[in-house]
Every structure is written in C-alpha cells, then in structure tokens.
Amino acid sequence: MSVREVIVEADGGSRGNPGTAGYGAVVFDADRVGVLAERKEALGVATNNVAEYRGLIAGLEAAAELGARVVTVRMDSKLVVEQMSGRWKVKHAAMIPLADRARRLAAGFDRVTYRWIPRAENSHADRLANEAMDDAGLIEEVHEAVAATSADAPRQGSGPGTSGTTPSGAGEQVPATTAAARADPAADSRSAAARLSGSPGWTGATGRPTRFLLLRHGQTELSVQRRYSGRGNPPLTAVGREQAARAAKMLAAKGDISAVVTSPLGRARETAEATAAALGLETRVVEGLTETDFGDWEGLTFREAAERDPDLHARWLGDPSLPAPGGESFDEVRERVEAVRRDLVARYPGANIVVVSHVTPIKTLLQLALGVGPSLLYRLHLDLASLSLAEFYPDGGSSVRLVNDTSYL
Numbered sequence: 001m002s003v004r005e006v007i008v009e010a011d012g013g014s015r016g017n018p019g020t021a022g023y024g025a026v027v028f029d030a031d032r033v034g035v036l037a038e039r040k041e042a043l044g045v046a047t048n049n050v051a052e053y054r055g056l057i058a059g060l061e062a063a064a065e066l067g068a069r070v071v072t073v074r075m076d077s078k079l080v081v082e083q084m085s086g087r088w089k090v091k092h093a094a095m096i097p098l099a100d101r102a103r104r105l106a107a108g109f110d111r112v113t114y115r116w117i118p119r120a121e122n123s124h125a126d127r128l129a130n131e132a133m134d135d136a137g138l139i140e141e142v143h144e145a146v147a148a149t150s151a152d153a154p155r156q157g158s159g160p161g162t163s164g165t166t167p168s169g170a171g172e173q174v175p176a177t178t179a180a181a182r183a184d185p186a187a188d189s190r191s192a193a194a195r196l197s198g199s200p201g202w203t204g205a206t207g208r209p210t211r212f213l214l215l216r217h218g219q220t221e222l223s224v225q226r227r228y229s230g231r232g233n234p235p236l237t238a239v240g241r242e243q244a245a246r247a248a249k250m251l252a253a254k255g256d257i258s259a260v261v262t263s264p265l266g267r268a269r270e271t272a273e274a275t276a277a278a279l280g281l282e283t284r285v286v287e288g289l290t291e292t293d294f295g296d297w298e299g300l301t302f303r304e305a306a307e308r309d310p311d312l313h314a315r316w317l318g319d320p321s322l323p324a325p326g327g328e329s330f331d332e333v334r335e336r337v338e339a340v341r342r343d344l345v346a347r348y349p350g351a352n353i354v355v356v357s358h359v360t361p362i363k364t365l366l367q368l369a370l371g372v373g374p375s376l377l378y379r380l381h382l383d384l385a386s387l388s389l390a391e392f393y394p395d396g397g398s399s400v401r402l403v404n405d406t407s408y409l
Contacts, residue, residue, distance in 0.1 A: 024128025
C-alpha cells in the first residue's frame, strides 16, 4: 500500500511522571477518515515527554512504511510540536537523541508540518497510549504469577527440556495438569495465571504466537565477493535463484502459512516471489525490512572499508549507535524493524508468516525474540537462503526455535 499524503496523530503518557509509560500513534488518510495504521507500546518507566516523542517516532515510521511523502503531525504536546518546528531548543539530555531520531525520519519525507491540537482532538492516539499503559499492568501481573510459580520447588515438566505442555497445532499449546499441581497450596494462583496465558509452558509466554519464518535472500554477486550489500540492488545469481526455489519447495511442503512479506530490494523480492508462488499467495512489500544503509561502504569488502575509515570502522563494529558514513546505524535499523515486528504481530495474530529479508533485519528480529543485547549482531552467522524461526506472543513474550537452517539447500 502506498499513499502520498497522511495525517499522523501521536500521544504518550506516564502514570507518575516518571512512571508506567506508553505511547500511541495513528496514521489517517489525508481526509482524516480512514485509519491506515496504528502503533502502541508500553515503555516501562519513563516520563511523559519521552513517551510523547516515542509516539511521534512510531507515527513517522508507520507513515514511511506506507510510502507517504507529505505528513501533517497533530499532537497535544506543546513541547514536542514547538521543538520539532524549530521554535524551541531541545535542552533535556533524554530528549536530544529522540528529537534527532524524529528529525532524521522527517527528513525522509517531502514535507512534514507540525500542529498543536487540544487533548480532546487527540482522543484516538490518547486511547492507544492508555491501552499500552493498561497492557503493561496486565503483563506485569501475569509475569509476577509466573515468577511465583517458578520460585516453588521444581516439578516434573517445569524445565526447558520438558515444558509440561502438549502441542496442539502450530505454536499453540495446552496445559498439562498433574496431581502434584492440584495438591499444591498455591495452585489457585497458578491456575489463574494459566487462564490468563493459555500456554503456561516453562517460559511463561501467553496465547498463540505469530510465528516468523525468517528467510534470507539467495546469492548475489556482491555476496559471493563478500562485499557490503545494503541498499544497492544486485540481482540473484543462477545459484541464488536455485536457492530460492529450494527454499520455496521446503516452505510449501510445510504448509499452514498465511502470508509472505518481503523487503523491497530486488534480491529479497525475487526470493519471496518464489515462495509465494509455491504457496499460492501474494507477496507484501514492507519497507522496514530493507537492509542496513551502509552508505559510503556500499560495495566495499570488509578490508576495503577498514582501510578507508580505520578508526570509524573499528568503533562501528562495537557500537550499534554509530552509522556507517552516509548511512544508518544498527540502532536505527532496530527501531524500524521493531515497528515492523509490532505491525506484523497485530496484522497476523497467531499465524505463520514467511519474512524474507537480509542479514541485519533477520538478526535484529532474532535479537528482539531473545531479548539480548547488540553483541548478537556481531557474533551470529546467517547463510544465504537460510531459515530461522522466531515466535512473538500477544503478551509480549517471545522465543527462538531455529537459527540458520540450510538443510534443504
């Protein structure tokens, strides 16, 4: 879907300031009639201003994913509107990186204007922000119940090797009830947690997950030569097309796949189209799944980039906040990939979806599923046309079931 002009409304809140915080953002069409996208997220403990900026960033990211070129931002935060309009300076240290991120996003459009509106006119985004804060409370209650269960003496089926659950379809699990649990004096509280979760395995994740089958694109000439290949658009080689065909055959045999989404870059789209054809589905292009912009290092080998910018390249390898010269940082990639993840989980609840992308976005999705730091980006290897599998649950839980499978090639 691509639209030229949109309206973004965003809001954020903090119950305690600082306290439990969350944001909401909605993208309307130019007539403010149709809702094109929604975003909301609990932020843990944060201030109102941080939450409001995060809402703005999420709204701009959603507008970019829709292909918008002209954006009108409407918010009831005087601070954010005046700072983003350039009339007020950004002085608070916590606001500077957020404002900078919002400005970089805004620079990607042809025009962005900011307008202050009364809170009453921002009710849609306000509702989403409050839902995010409400969700944070419910999730915390469930996690506390699960933590109380984990604190008890170990029982059969409570560890990672034996989850105490029985598979019942893709990703769905049914709790096993034991005599020991029925006799436990804390059974009532654990039973309440189980009713909330619908899947009280040892991880505590709740509900049926959206399962991401993460497929890296096939071989290109740049990948053969081990060169930085970001926003350039090299086609698949003959080997790459064969890899795509084999991956498609494997995924078609699995079945029960609801959608195929892909990066906009040609090498990913060609790989995705092979899978979609085998499954009888259409491909959906998602801008946020594109590879990292390596800027001036595009097309260079690792050694060539290190020789060109030795100090920057060395620091870049250990600092995800540093962008490549003229490109983007891994932190920026994470922000857009996280927005894509939220959108896909909301769009395909409980479904299996094929996500065709590149090394950095796939590693980032695995990083998000594992809840680990950026070191994973530098230590995990992903082969061409490899398959990984991550699950994201409706309560915010997640898991990784498979990494870098190439057995079908």
